[in-house]
Amino acid sequence: LEKGHILSNLRRGKKGLLSICGNKGINKNNALLIVVDQFEEIFRFRKENIDEAESFVNLLIESAQQETLPIYIIITMRSDFLGHCSKFQDLPQTINDSQYLVPRLYREQLQQVIEAPAQLCGGNVSTELVNVLLNEIDPDLDLLPILQHALMCMWKLANATDKKELNLNIYESIGTLDNALSKHADRVYNSLTDEQQRIAEIVFKALCHSSDYQQDVRRPVSIAEISKIAKKNKKEIIQVVDVFRESDINIITPSSKIILDEDDFIDISHESLIRQWQTLDKWVKEEAKSAKIYQLLEKTAKRNRNKEAALYRNPDLKIALDWKSKYNPTKEWADRYGKDFKLAMDFLDESKVKNDEEEKKAKKDIQERTTELFKSKIIHAALLSKLEKFATAKELLRSIEEIENNVPIYLRHARNLLTWYIELITPSSDWIFNNEGPAFRDIAVSPDGQTIAACGESNTIKMIDIKSGKIIQEFKGHNDNVNKIIFHPNGSLLISGSDDTYIIIWSVSDAEQIQKIETQEQVLALALHPDRKRFASAGTDNSITMWEIDSQKLLRKYDGHKEEVTDIAFNYDGTLLCSTSNDGTAILWDVETEDFLQEFVHNDNVNSTAFHPQDNSIFTSSESYIFLLNLEGFPPKFFQHHRAMVLPLLFINTSIGVQLVSASSDRSLKIFDTKTSIVKQILQGHQSDIIQIDSYEKHIYSIANDYTIRRWEAESSYMQTIEVKDSPVCCSISPNCQKIAFGFSCGMIQMFYADSKSIAPIWKNRNIYEKEVKKIIFLSNSNQIITIGDDNSIKLINSETGQVNRTFQKFKTIVNDLSISPNENHIAIASNDGRIGLYMSKYDSPVYITAHNNSVESINFDCTGNYLISSGESGNAKVWKMNSQNLILIKELNASNEALLWSDFSLNSEHIVCAGRDKLVHVYNSHTYEEIAKLEGHEYQIFKAVFMPGGIQILSMDTDGKIIVWDIETLSELFSYKIPITYSGKFPIDFDFKYTSSGTCKLAIPLPGGRLIVYKMDGIFARESGG
DSSP states (O other): OOHHHHHHHHTTOTTHHHHHHHHTTOBTTBOEEEEEOOTTHHHHHHHHOHHHHHHHHHHHHHHHHOOSSOEEEEEOOOGGGGGGGGGSTTHHHHHHHHOOOOOOOOHHHHHHHHHHHHHHTTOEEOHHHHHHHHHHOOTTSOOHHHHHHHHHHHHHHHTTSSSOEEOHHHHHHTTHHHHHHHHHHHHHHHTSOHHHHHHHHHHHHHHEEEOTTSOEEEOOEEHHHHHHHHTOOHHHHHHHHHHTTSTTTOOEESOTTSOOOTTOEEEESOHHHHHHSHHHHHHHHHHHHHHHHHHHHHHHHHHHHTTSSOOOOTTHHHHHHHHHHHHOOOHHHHTTTOSOHHHHHHHHHHHHHHHHHHHHHHHHHHHHHHHHHHHHHHHHHHHHHHTTOHHHHHHHHHHTGGGGGGSOHHHHHHHHHHHHHHHHHSOOOSEEEEOOSSOEEEEEEOTTSSEEEEEETTSEEEEEETTTTEEEEEEEOOSSOEEEEEEOTTSSEEEEEETTSEEEEEETTTTEEEEEEEOSSOEEEEEEOTTSSEEEEEETTSEEEEEETTTOOEEEEEEOOSSOEEEEEEOTTSSEEEEEETTSEEEEEETTTOOEEEEEEOSSOOOEEEEOTTSOOEEEEETTEEEEEOTTSSOOEEEOOOSSOEEEEEEEEETTEEEEEEEETTSEEEEEOTTTOOEEEEEEOOSSOEEEEEEETTEEEEEETTSEEEEEESSOTTEEEEEOSSOEEEEEEOTTSSEEEEEETTSOEEEEETTOSOOSOSEEETTSOSSOEEEEEEOTTSSEEEEEETTOOEEEEETTTOOEEEEOOOOSSOEEEEEEOTTSSOEEEEETTSEEEEEOTTOOSOEEEEOOSSOEEEEEEOTTSSEEEEEETTSOEEEEEEETTEEEEEEEEOOOSSOEEEEEEOTTSSEEEEEETTOEEEEEETTTOOEEEEEEOOSSOEEEEEEOTTSSEEEEEETTSEEEEEETTTTEEEEEEEOOOOOOSOOOOOOEEEEOTTSOEEEEEEETTTEEEEEEOTTSSOTTOOO
16 A cells, blocks of 8 residues: 555554554454554653644554554653553553563663674673673662663773773773763764864754653654755765765664665664763753743744733843844744744834833933932032032042943043042142140141151150051150140251149150240240240230240230230231230230231131231131231231131141132132132141141141141142243144143243143243234144244244244234144134234245134144134134135124133034133034023133033133133033232233144143142043043
């Protein structure tokens, strides 16, 4: 009969086989034996097609139970699957009637299994190996296939020797029973190419199936099916399969003697090989897991189609996507485990799209919330810094560091700028001594700056070594609180005054008393006369006493106060003495005559006094005020820089001149210029009232009621000041931030290294112009500068030597500004007669364009060099497009009714800034020309405003020396800062700001009166900054 006819008869029902046998003439003399091998596969088939599986079993049962025809059926099945037979009706009973369980081998039978094959081939097995094998064989494991494989591997090695003996050495070399098969199979697998190894993995995964009960079974598959799964031709598949069919490995059947074709089926020789080959065992587990993921995916996709399940979400979606990415499943593979691969993949794709949209929205929401949080904390920190709550502001800015990578870069710039400003204005103390004893009341730094003497409520003076921070001496002799101490300038003497009414002169070297002077009352104040031979004391007796140091003789007494004297000070030449008292007065005395020269009445207790070291101006502190006393009888000038009582005052020399240091109960010290009242620095860190200060060179030392002594730098590391003899008026920083050129009112140019500690210029050329240098610009290579002077001529100068390389023709009209295009092909000049002059590529002769009705004050190129912006006296700014030998007007911005002194593009040409006499900073969108902001904060005309990297922050400066850094995203002021200059009747009119991609950043300002300031702003702006 034909195959098709047989199949159609078998599918008719359980008697289909009987019908076929009757037609074939089967009778009592001609029996039929049917063998069904690997019957356990029926349980897997049942899951895929229950009706067909049950029909097949019913066919077998009916054929076995009928007695008409001699049909005999044998099924082979692993005993661990017997329990599953209950899934089929009548199958357990039928098996029970006739089953045969293959018994276990006895030890003697196992020994025969081990020895007989070798003996048949003329070899033998050593007794030691036989005993080892018998002891190692576990009767519960896959016995014969493992043993067979191990014996075959050993025989291959033994057959190559003369003895042909299987022994322990050979046994161990193959990896013993535990690893013999796995090692052999791995060796064969590793001999394949990478692509063949991939095919081999696909082949073995197709040949195995892991059931729900973790029982691995074989699964015969055709070459054609594997070819579709692997997407390889049959030749490539067979080539890999044949390697594993060799007689010495024999993992795949049929044997290598049979030539395979695409319709042929292959199989694994025994289930035990699945478990014993570790690599295959791993593949089977991976395949089972992969199949389970797919089946769940397809099932959920079907339920989703029927509106019974939602799209995948994480973690299910991530698991499925990872699975798809790792295994790249095909329809042919999926057909083994399901029936609707396209539906499953469409469902997964749709789930991903939906999830991506939700994640994008969630990420955007988080980004927006994070950005708003970051932004609000910056605004809050800026407000705190205005209120001089710098410590809180610092902590607030530090708290947002952990989320800085999740916000736009311009916000990080804002945070960094504000942090830089706070560190500039209020640097941290660089040395702290913690006092574990009673509180200190006064300190004095030794003349060599190596030690500090501290006194207070312990009756003892302690000498502290600054380097080690340890107490190295104690001066004992007073019987009550020690209120005041001073060093003699020779460093050998120390003078102290106490509540015990005694003044003691000490030897510093051995802490011994040289002399003890008795006074009438408690000693609260001491002051050394400039001649170093005398000192004055004062206290609760309401008077001041002058003493001679060597003889301890009382020289003079100054009476006039009605209450205790709180402080005394001599002027620079020692002719005047000022005293302060709790009677609310400060009195000026003639030292030599004891004459009462002048009384200055205050509204409350006067706490301290100090003379300016260069003149006779007197400063006092009372309540929260500092007073500058007028010797001509006019009311005093006062400063209110503190928010609580001002206690000690101290003058200190800095690079920008003599500055006054004040300490207060508001826990801060402030350094400021007494002529301009500009606060240079605010020192915060003490946790209680600061009660006394002293200094050594550029360091300030302070004590407070928090039991600490702190040291502060009087000069910020972020600021460098250079003293020059002439008056600088303009400057330019090189593109690499390594040099700074300053132009002077006398026509001279000086070149400095930006980071040099030396204040000497690299070069200076006094003969560049006869009068003022108006503008300096570095070219991109930093090797040349281009300048314009008061004679309206442009010059090209070597920045290395200061030599003039070229002088352009002089203009007949006044030139106010100069700009050079980024590619340096064009030079633009702003003229006082309302015209713009353009030099083209070779700078031969300028082309003039009538641009404004009156003076053009500012001109700048954008980052492309294709556009220009000009502004002038009429209060408008004009945007021009470069066009060959001409300019085309693109837009006129009517920014102000007053003169615009400056206009410029941001570095990325996204924004425009204009500023001038109306004291406002105008910001425009450079595409729509819409005015984004009109920023108020300056009190004087603004001469320049530049964009910082990122294009969101703007730095503007007015003629009063006030700098404001703005943030146009929040439309707010980040901070403002007054340049610490001594007023000279002139105002700064230029500055330059540059940064490099590596993060180096400088701000240079020429100050009238002979001073240059360079601010170091390195690291504020990230490398990826545009702007």
